[in-house]
Amino acid sequence: MARFQKKIRRTMAAADRLSALDDDLLEHILSFAPAKEAAASAALSRRWRPLWRCANALNLDSRPYSSGAGGFHYPDARFDAFFRDGKAALAHRRGTALKRLTVFLKEGAYLTRRGSYYRVHDVEPEHDARVAGLLADPAAAALEELRIAGEHAYSGLYIPPLASLPCATATLRVLELHFCCLQPPPTSSARLAFPRLTDLSLRDCTYLEGYLQVVIDAATALTRLALVNVTNKPPKRPDSAEDSYSRPSKPSNLPLCLRCRTVTALVLVTSVSLEEQQDSRDIGIQLDMPSLRSFRYKGFPVKLSLTSPAPGLARVDLDTNRRERNFYKREPAARMLASFSSTRALKLHITGIEEIVSGDEAILPTFPNLKLLEIDGNFKYMDIDAALAVATLLRACPAMSELRLRLNMAYDYDYDRKMQEPARRSFAQSVERFSRLASMCSQHRDDVEFGGVSELMDAFTDNCEFSCQRTSLRKVKLQFKSKEINCFQVQLAKFLVENAMVLEEMHIEDESQFWPDHLCHKVARWRADALRRRNLPDTAGFRVYQLANPAVDPQSKANFVRN
Structure with a gap:
């Protein structure tokens, strides 16, 4: 009994120390918690009730909702509560400016049906419109930072509706995508524009051939670009038979040609196969970035060149410490440095x-x-x-x-x-x-x-x-x-x-x-x-x-x- 009472006193003392913090600091702490846990803090005391609503950041995480009973086939009813809670969390912030939104999506949260590794005509599975509804909510119209993380699944990566984001043309400065697929919207009338975007990070993403350059061109103020294991997805093969199942076209890292006149910092991490090295030995990676000041590359030694001078280049970090038993035809490290002599x-x-x-x-x-x-x-x-x-x-x-x-x-x-x-x-x-x-x-x-x-x-x-x-x-x-x-x-x-x-x-x-x-x-x-x-x-x-x-x-x- 004495031990139990001592434990209660320690817990209450810890709670008192946390309550002694200023409201601004508590709001900052709650901004890193998932929405469900942040909302639960309102039950602590009367003082805590409005704090999570005043935080300028919101984290919508579908992963906790994937546990428990649920069907194998999509749509999965387990995620209904996720969308319901997400809508409620956004509704409570309409009186408070929401600056940062982070969304974690399990496969069952964005797909309406389970796909197959062998798909007919490489057709992408249909996406749940409720995800786009969360991103288009009026409470998210003034977002400055948006982070979307999907899930690596054979059924297909999440396709974010970049052209229809309310914050894209007004306030969005930072965009981070993980396990997402970039491709044009289904309607040609949608126009892609990120006039205020300065920081773009793509990790383990794929993009339809040529569309990455379209996204970069739409960000006219872009200064920092990070591409980590980003692959190019070839267009759909026109010779596929209508009644046959075919393996989806394999994405590739090379060749990679990018153009951006405003980028000052570039992070590029690639994992190149032997086949890609052989197929793209004459191109490799070509960058047209005359304002570049900082460049970091990590991956196999491949042909790397700047098509236009970068006189302000201050720092170059090349990590080619990769070993591949069958990777014999490697680009000499010294030749990779030819375009960076001004650093x-x-x-x-x-x-x-x-x-x-x-x-x-x-x-x-x-x-x-x-x-x-x-x-x-x-x-x-x-x-x-x-x-x-x-x-x-x-x-x-x-x-x-x-x-x-x-x-x-x-x-x-x-x-x-x-x-x-x-x-x-x-x-x-x-x-x-x-x-x-x-x-x-x-x-x-x-x-x-x-x-x-x-x-x-x-x-x-x-x-x-x-x-x-x-x-x-x-x-x-x-x-x-x-x-x-x-x-x-x-x-x-x-x-x-x-x-x-x-x-x-x-x-x-x-x-x-x-x-x-x-x-x-x-x-x-x-x-x-x-x-x-x-x-x-x-x-x-x-x-x-x-x-x-x-x-x-x-x-x-x-x-x-x-x-």
Whole structure:
């Protein structure tokens, strides 16, 4: 009994703390709750009754209504309560301006009958008109943000009535669609227009061939566009027999050609099959966006080009770290960068840093305005192309001021066998390190022994200089998993700290478990010795920092697992 009373007191105390909040804050909290739960808060007290009606956001979620008894065939009576509650929630807000509406639709909430994976003539199932009724409600006429999420189903994706939205031509600024299908309205008289739309996000959506460009053209003020796994749906095949069932035409990611003169930020995430790569190798992705300032691409390396210059481009983020067993004909990462030479910041996440160089062909452009370069990738053991790739990058960025490298060695069978030899096991390594430390005098403990074969090519080490090292490179971040005392990353760190004349900071994380092997204890001495040999003072005030977040080392055979 005492325990129960104590629990009641804790609950009441928590309720009192929540009630102590201002009404504006409580309304903001209720704006994130589903409409059914938000309305239930009115039963708490007299003060709570009007709060959920005053919130400027409403969430209509059909998923809780799908549980319980109900028929297998559509229309499903279980969703009648969803539409009834949705209408009631909108009716209570007609005195309060509704700014944000989010709608989650189960398959049974928007389809009047269950479709089939094999449909006659690719005909879309009939949609429930009650969904369009919710979106066209007078309470939603002044919406600024609209989010619609359907359900991935073979019966068909939800088709939002974009041309008939009351808020489209007046107030709508943000439109987000998930698992929806974009296609023209059934009547040609409906005109698509989004004069105030600035933010458009499509995720896992399909669109009828050519209609995505129509939607973008209708948004004359669009500044941000996000396309995540958006596929192009070919038109209906005219040669389908009337009495036969046919598989729906398969949507595709490529080719993709988009035009928008006002977009400043573009996010593009694609998943390209081998067939699409072969069919669209001459086109790939073409973008006509001269106002672009920020671009992020994630997917397989494909042909990517800007058909018009983007002089204001400030940041490019390319993530092509994808592995496909049958994906052999891949676009070199360096060729994908050809259209982005004007960017001021470049982040590149690639499978192997060797992708920067492609044989003897010089395909990497010069980045005259680049200030920040960030590379995340693997390199092959004892492969001179890794050093050649780094040298190529340094040469292509003459004005770079900050360099961030996250490099790890890719799985190598011969190296793995060598490290599994008895002499290389943990105890033997500890004994070897202790003996080496004991034999070193305190004066030279920060030195590194370069006794093996250098993985930096001769052109990289023999008086090799780059413009950025002489005049602009001031900050270097290097993250890796140290596997050898003389690994490629250590050699690279030594080269950079000895040759970057205006370097001010070096941030390092090598995950070395033996403190004398940490680079933090060595790079300062390397730089001091290099400046002493050149009879130069350290005018930059060089400092060394150890990064708090360690580098992630790919586990041997995990490199072959597709992300």
